[in-house]
Amino acid sequence: MANSCDVVILGASGFTGKYVVREALKFLNTTSSSTSPLITLGLAGRNPTKLSETLKWALSNSEFQNPDSISIIKADVSDPSSLKDLCSKTKLILNCVGPFRLYGEPVVSACVEAGCDYFDICGEPEFMEKMEAVYHQKAVENGSLLISACGFDSVPAELGFMFNSKQWEAPAVPNRVEAYLSLESDKRIVGNFGTLESAVLGIANVDQLQALRKSRPRRARPVIPGPPPSKGPLIEHQKNVGLWAVKLPSADAIVVRRTLSTLTENPHGLSGVSESDEHIEKRKNFWQAVKPAHFGVKLGSKSLFSIFRYIMVGVNIGLLGSLNIGRWLILKFPSIFTLGWFRKKGPSEEEVESATFKMWFVGQGYSSANLASQEANSKPDTEIITRVMGPEIGYLTTPIILLQCALIVLSQRKNLPKGGVFPPGIVFGPTDLQERLQQNGISFDVISKNALSS
Numbered sequence: 001m002a003n004s005c006d007v008v009i010l011g012a013s014g015f016t017g018k019y020v021v022r023e024a025l026k027f028l029n030t031t032s033s034s035t036s037p038l039i040t041l042g043l044a045g046r047n048p049t050k051l052s053e054t055l056k057w058a059l060s061n062s063e064f065q066n067p068d069s070i071s072i073i074k075a076d077v078s079d080p081s082s083l084k085d086l087c088s089k090t091k092l093i094l095n096c097v098g099p100f101r102l103y104g105e106p107v108v109s110a111c112v113e114a115g116c117d118y119f120d121i122c123g124e125p126e127f128m129e130k131m132e133a134v135y136h137q138k139a140v141e142n143g144s145l146l147i148s149a150c151g152f153d154s155v156p157a158e159l160g161f162m163f164n165s166k167q168w169e170a171p172a173v174p175n176r177v178e179a180y181l182s183l184e185s186d187k188r189i190v191g192n193f194g195t196l197e198s199a200v201l202g203i204a205n206v207d208q209l210q211a212l213r214k215s216r217p218r219r220a221r222p223v224i225p226g227p228p229p230s231k232g233p234l235i236e237h238q239k240n241v242g243l244w245a246v247k248l249p250s251a252d253a254i255v256v257r258r259t260l261s262t263l264t265e266n267p268h269g270l271s272g273v274s275e276s277d278e279h280i281e282k283r284k285n286f287w288q289a290v291k292p293a294h295f296g297v298k299l300g301s302k303s304l305f306s307i308f309r310y311i312m313v314g315v316n317i318g319l320l321g322s323l324n325i326g327r328w329l330i331l332k333f334p335s336i337f338t339l340g341w342f343r344k345k346g347p348s349e350e351e352v353e354s355a356t357f358k359m360w361f362v363g364q365g366y367s368s369a370n371l372a373s374q375e376a377n378s379k380p381d382t383e384i385i386t387r388v389m390g391p392e393i394g395y396l397t398t399p400i401i402l403l404q405c406a407l408i409v410l411s412q413r414k415n416l417p418k419g420g421v422f423p424p425g426i427v428f429g430p431t432d433l434q435e436r437l438q439q440n441g442i443s444f445d446v447i448s449k450n451a452l453s454s
């Protein structure tokens with residue numbers, strides 16, 4: 001294999017891609033004392049000059065100063081032969097080229113054909129579900145592991161849900177977990193245009209997602225003790241975490257549901273390609289401790305005024321995204337129609353550095369499973385609150401997660417499924433991903449366990 005790379009970052013010159021490159025440099029192994037499995041790295045994209053500038057930027061922001069183990073590779077997603085060539089050079093592609101509904105499928109297809117592994121930072125449910133429908137079987141056969149949403153969408157939600165669920169010790173069982181996401185910063189909180197474009201195109205094509213779901217066999221649903229939670233008010237005041245909150249239509253809840261469906265179909269999780277007996281035991285014990293529950297995500301703020309702003313931006317994206325002229329307007333003038341939330345040139349480095357997130361998981365359930373089955377409408381009597389917390393979501397937390405997923409593949413491939421299209425939680429749940437994230441600045445904490453008054 002000429003110029004082979006352990007990992008290739010495709011779309012490395014993009015706004016998110018360059019932060020992924022910077023994170024990768026932290027783990028690039030060039031000394032005999034390092035134990036990192038990442039020894040050679042490829043930066044791929046359609047413009048080699050931009051890729052070289054990205055590398056220069058990343059090196060100037062890093063202690064790593066030896067670019068010899070890094071290759072620049074020209075690859076255009078509209079040129080299948082360049083993708084075939086790319087896949088022949090690596091074991092794993094980290095795809096940062098979005099919107100994924102526009103650019104993702106040729107990359108997935110090339111990886112499946114070549115039998116190489118593929119992770120991305122997609123937050124687009126239709127893309128993820130379509131890739132599963134079209135490529136899962138072939139990916140299983142060819143030994144290609146394809147995992148979307150290996151970024152802030154949706155790993156904190158997946159691992160955060162599981163972390164909360166594991167705190168329910170028998171005979172206690174959860175019924176629902178509501179996540180409250182709070183974004184904090186001394187400066188403005190800003191997202192790059194690529195994320196806005198992906199969201200707007202998702203809204204424009206919402207009918208296609210419905211049609212895709214109707215055309216697919218129904219997935220297994222987990223049995224959850226007690227009745228499903230009611231919808232509740234549009235704006236909620238969640239006193240326990242001190243936030244006002246409104247429903248966030250992100251991919252997180254959908255991704256968590258896909259993991260729970262896969263778990264229902266495979267109660268011991270997914271077998272690794274050549275697992276040790278010890279790992280089989282560990283995997284089974286892990287999934288035994290995860291109890292299914294209803295799951296939703298809300299965007300929260302201490303200020304009610306901010307919630308009204310969130311609603312206004314959501315309504316703008318929803319309304320404008322559903323009309324041709326509206327899409328043109330919001331994508332032409334993103335700052336105006338999102339009240340400064342999204343910018344064509346993205347956030348400044350200072351804005352990225354100053355932002356943080358907290359995601360509170362408020363789990364409610366029963367002190368005993370019997371209580372849930374006693375009467376049809378029995379109310380939860382127990383509440384467990386946990387929290388996941390970390391740096392800025394899109395350009396710091398996302399690269400941290402993507403890189404740790406990649407390092408797990410490089411060091412523990414035998415413990416992971418041979419191939420297939422999966423959400424991240426069902427694959428990485430039983431690995432050491434949570435510990436790795438904790439070592440890299442993303443914390444998981446138990447906040448409280450309380451009895452609820454009736």
Ligand SMILES: NC(=O)c1ccc[n+]([C@@H]2O[C@H](COP(=O)([O-])OP(=O)(O)OC[C@H]3O[C@@H](n4cnc5c(N)ncnc54)[C@H](OP(=O)(O)O)[C@@H]3O)[C@@H](O)[C@H]2O)c1
Pocket residue numbers: 011012013014015016017045046047050075076077078096097098099100103121122123149150151152153154192193194195196198393394395398
């Ligand atoms: N999961 C998460 O939490 C999370 C976080 C951040 C971003 N994202 C997602 O990541 C995606 C990228 O966002 P972004 O803000 O980084 O966008 P961006 O700055 O526009 O980057 C897009 C990248 O795609 C490349 N590209 C476009 N067309 C290509 C082609 N034909 N062949 C090869 N490369 C091509 C661009 O190359 P050039 O540099 O040559 O233009 C650029 O590198 C979006 O879908 C966004 O929603 C997700």
